[in-house]
Amino acid sequence: MASAPVTPPDKPRIKVRLWGSLRAATGGKEEVEVEATNFKQVIDALARDYPALRPQIERGVSLAIDGVIYKESWFTPINPDSEVVLMPLMVGG
């Protein structure tokens, strides 16, 4: 007997703050909402919902999650009430 299709639970909507020069890619919005539970889902959703962000995402981005900068760790979990800020890919000297 075929089992009923399993509907994945809705992902929470997370607010993502963008830096100023990216706002042209989101129609001027400083903050956008995406459905995500981790780093990768955030950037995938941003690239899907705001295609003009893709060039920057391909160049590399970091996320500041609750004030801590994460460089490119895709599976870093994100709580729905976390502060999430998109940042350029961080490197040093």
Next chain:
Amino acid sequence: MALDEYEKRDFKVVGKRMPRPDAIDKVTGRALYGADMHVPGMLVGKILRSPHAHARIKAIDTSAAEALEGVRAVVTGADFPDIAPGEARNVRDNTMARDKALYDGHAVAAVAATSAAIARKALKLIRVEYEILPHVTEISDAMKPDAPVVQEGFVQENVPEGFSENVISYHQYGHGDLDAGFAQADKVITRRFRTAATHQGYIEPHAALASFGADGTADLWVCTQGHYFVRQLCAEILQMDQAQLRVTASEIGGGFGGKTTCFIEPVALMLSKKAGAPVKLVMTRQEVFRASGPTVSSEIEVRMGMTKDGRITAAEAELHYQGGAFPNITVQFGAMAAFACYDLQAVQTRGYNVLTNRPKQAAYRAPGAPMAIYAVESVVDELCQEFDLDPLEVRLKNAARKGTRASYGPTYPDIGLVATLEAAQAHPHYSAPLGPNQARGVACGFWFNFGGDTSVSLSVDFDGSITVTEGNPDIGGSRVSIAMMAAEELGVPYESVRAVVTDTGSLGHNEVTDGSRVTFAVGLATIKAARAAKREMCRRAAKIWGIDEDAVVWEDGCAKPAGPNAGKFEPLSIKEIAAKSSRTGGPISGHHEVNAEGAGVSFGVHIADVEVDPETGHTKVVRYTVFQDAGKAVHPAYVEGQMQGGAAQGIGWALNEEYIYDEQGRLVNPGFLDYRIPVASDLPYIDAVILEIPNPGHPYGVRGVGETGIVPPLATLSNAVSRAIGRRMYELPMSPPRILKAIKGG
């Protein structure tokens, strides 16, 4: 996501000033630097460099050089394969020009010969036909719509219109209503600043020895901050598998960010491939200045409003950085870091990255931050003077702290700026009397710090001693710090641990030694590798005792029964477990691989007293104190050394150092006689005050310390000199002629 790696503990090894393992080798000459490498049959490589700032290469005739006896290979840009756009292609085109020479010193051909004399003679036989093109070396000239275009095709999608194609990227950060903020100020000032390009000034020039085998595999010995990245770049440039190229890092005579990329390595490999013999390339000092990677020069405008009681109501900055003929991201960091020390309701930074006919910039300690914060901290100081306010009080009043929305976006977690400012305020230096022609300057600084990809393997050798194998060249004392953390975690003497930096074939990937990452990230991986080894040693003890492995704990370097119910057994030391390891399951080791996150930002405050000679314009630094949040200082002497070294380099940047170009776009001071870095007699003792505010992202609370120290000195010195001569200074370096001109009202 709260980071919860940190556990408070009483340290037994960490925090002590252990002997550095590299010291005797370095002072006796036993240490092997890049140029010390030698293999049988080795050829000498030399590079021909463009004498023009911008020129089309119409033809290169290498036939006479190839015919010279003793010449075994000649390469030009045509020898390198086509690769996809990206950083490797930029590095390829920087290490060997293709269609155009983009700056004075750009490589156009290279030879490998049986002696240096023959190689030099061969270079003279190479005929390059140039078509000289208009050049541009200054930022404001390069931005003009009709400026000569250095390279086409790099402009990013969000660059505003109205500039030349040299303006390739634009970055804007900030928040709040600037107009409303400025309207609340009692005084609003706008000031423009310029900083010169400076070089990291490492003592050891770049050196590489390449050996390409007939089977397509290759070995490379190189002086670098990141041999895995060298492998990555060279493999892509030469279109070979990374696994086929083994790169070994030499001991390093300074890097400071300047050895985080390639300048000669692909050329050495290509020469070796063509010659069928090993080839060594060593840059001269002149080549280092002309064709390695200095930092950017900058033009910055800052506008700031302040109330008469010292509250900053709004601030904005526009930053223009040039980093030579290829793209870089340095202005982005400047724009992010400029106001990072302050709690501002209205702030905006706008950064423009500009191509010029100068060498491809490289990182230099906290890339982009020193010049941005120099401009901001100068304006803060000028407003303090305007309202006759104490500069540290004003900084405390406006200091970023937990809960502040940083000017670059996120809300700060616990940070150490207020503690650092309070330590500076309480220090005797801040209230010490000053002499004639003397004045005191202060400034804050900030850097992000990073973690990144890290692999560590820790082996428990059969005699119970410990080898930690890591993959980051030791540019600032990391081997001793790593060994100390391993000893701390295992509960063994520091002397029984040796940390070794291995080649790319012996360990998983490691990101470059940069971003103040190594003591943080490699330390974290070492602690976790040690914990894995401890778990295995407890498992072996459990087997020996015939009890459950959960009933064994690790304490004081021994496996012990966890409690009376586990059974009565004498503790097994690490030596005893190691000696039996072959019979209990085989060699014991722990390893850990991670993309380390949670490095934690850091802040510093500097105080400088200067004395300016009004007759000559010469500045003498008479007293200097650095305050910095280091997290847990694993080896305090090394931490102090990082703080002192950053200050010393910043003092040179502020007072003397600059790349000077003539009208033809040629660098006129490519040597230490004319490019003046500070020597010991130029500097006072630099006092270093470490604040230890634990980083929650590291098990021992460690955070990076290597970069923040170079950020405040530029403004600290400028503020001190400005107060000493009674006129504000807006350009670096503050060389004696420039100071004299300011004194005379020029």
